[in-house]
Amino acid sequence: MTEQTKKRALIIEQVPVLTDELQETLRLLSTEHGIDIYTTRQRLLGGGLAHFGSGPLEKVTAIAGQLEQCGVNTWIIRPSKPKFGPKRLRGLEVRDDRIVFSLHNEEVELYKQDRVVAILADITGAVVDKQLKRLMARNIYEGVIDNSKLDDSEMRRAIYMGQPVYDLYLIDEENRIKSILRALPAKFDPKGLGEKASMSSRGNMQALVELTENFCENFTLHTSYGLSQLPGCQLKRAADSSDWVNDNLNSVVRFGWLMTDLARQLQRHRKKAEAIDGPSVGTVTAATLLGRPELAASGVLDEMPGLGEVIDEIDAAVKEQPKKEEEGKVDQRLPQPPPGRDREFSWRAMLTFFVTAGICMTLVLITEGNRLPGLVMNYGVLTGLLPGLAAALFFFFGFNLFLLKRRIENTPTSKIRSMAMGMVEIHGRARRKFALVAPMTHTPCVYYRLRKYRREDRGSERGTWKLTSESDSGHVPFYIEDATGRVTVDPKKAKIRAGSKQEGFPGQGNILFGGGGSYDETEKWVEEVIHEGKLLYVLGDAARLKKERKSLRERKIEKMRELKLDRAAMQKYDTDGDGRIDADEWQAAGEDIEQQVLHERLAEEGVAARQEDAIVIGRSKHRSHPFVITEMKSEESLTRNYAIFSGLMLTGALIAGIFTLKLTLDYFGIL
The missing domain is CATH 4.10.810 (Virus Scaffolding Protein; Chain A)
Structure with missing residues (x-):
């Protein structure tokens, strides 16, 4: 088997989001190399490292080069089998030029110039839980989709709060692992830490990590164990195995050997990927200004006096531009x-x-x-009074449903951008205006209704469910949007039909937010939800949102009070310099403030508010006008349902009316 045909493993650093360029690269890789796009996306997204695949060196190098051009960090390695494991740290002594670690029957010396790969891991899964909670919370409570990993301080804090393990891999001059040390909380003597030693075992572990990190000149720390999708490095839980602690300690060793492979093995394909990119923007610009564009690819310009600095400045400006664009982006977090x-x-x-x-x-x-x-x-x-009452109720509800059906059919569907004020009909998708979350399922939504029931355990009603409380989010506005824009909907007093209905018990919420534990089976929750992104039909009254603003007089009085508290501003009106503000000077100040307030009001009126915040669809002041919000597939299905129910109601009213007439005539002896 030749060197080219031997299998290599391609390791990638996962990315928080797939860019358009990366999506296109995946399609090309699928066509050229037959990779599965769906599986590849799962491996690319995340906050750790992942095994992208294995294959011959030539094929793996080609794939890695294309991923590198899209900004994905890659490593091509021949995974080493762990030849030996770590030895338990018992104590340490810090000297000027080295740290002496005491093991069971030997000592290991760590010098400043030594090369070290360190693994800081938690074997309980606390980091994974924190990452998943963060991922879901960002989406649910802030409306942001974010797969990025925790920052370094958050990661370390989560590890120290769990069951931390700290492994040090010492690499010799021949690029081989010469020693592996393992530190566990409360398992080593912290006296060697000096002033940083404390009564806390986790505090001593943190001090040890900081000591070795600051002491070594060539030090690499990995904290992504449990978040990475690497072979043989899967994190096990207590429910998975009775010996989960030892299993996880062994997988940490496997993870450590893989991390040393990344550090020890030369990555030649990265230089090739950089060469493919060609000359930089600064080099091309400098060559064009000199009138010698053919020099851009030669590399000569970088060595010419004065031009190297110019090229570096242009390249730095180009790299800085995306950062400015990112800083200018609007924060989409929801209130x-x-x-x-x-x-x-x-x-x-x-x-x-x-x-x-x-x-x-x-x-x-x-x-x-x-x-x-x-x-x-x-x-x-006998007199027909009760059947007559039933007939009247059937007719009332049936006729109202019929009128509602006709109102829906006769109201044309409006586009949000061009809708008029008054009764409107809108079709669009629901979008959150606030970070609203359903209380039972913890899912992002624009509306929820929660009914709580308790099962009777005594008396004749034993075993039946009794409604104990009901709550909804009718006070929380949301957006509805179509292809032309979006507008606010205030669901207060609307007839709302949600498309999702779930039944459960308290404690059966999302396990990442504390659910999944014990629950009371005598209590039942029924939750109706309109999830974000669902297609809605809204029939209501569109009106401009009136903002409460202070009058000019109120604003003037407020600013005059502020002026009294500002000594520096008051001195501007002390024209005679006597240190006092007389009546004429105070009147001049009042005139200036009045002009200032007037200009501010005119400026506010000149700024046009966005339609989504200036117009709201809600319940009309006229009681006869309907206000309907329903999750639907089409308007036809909605009107068909209303037609069926109104037909049944009116038929019931007719039957009850005939029965009433017969009973009345019989009672008075007319028949």
């Missing part, structure tokens, strides 16, 4: 939802309460043997 509003008094709710209470009272009296309710109900049926 927290506004506090809930107090529920307003509702005559409809009060009427429903009294009707329900009356029915319950009647049923109680009947069950207790009281004849009066039975006589009243019998009289109501």
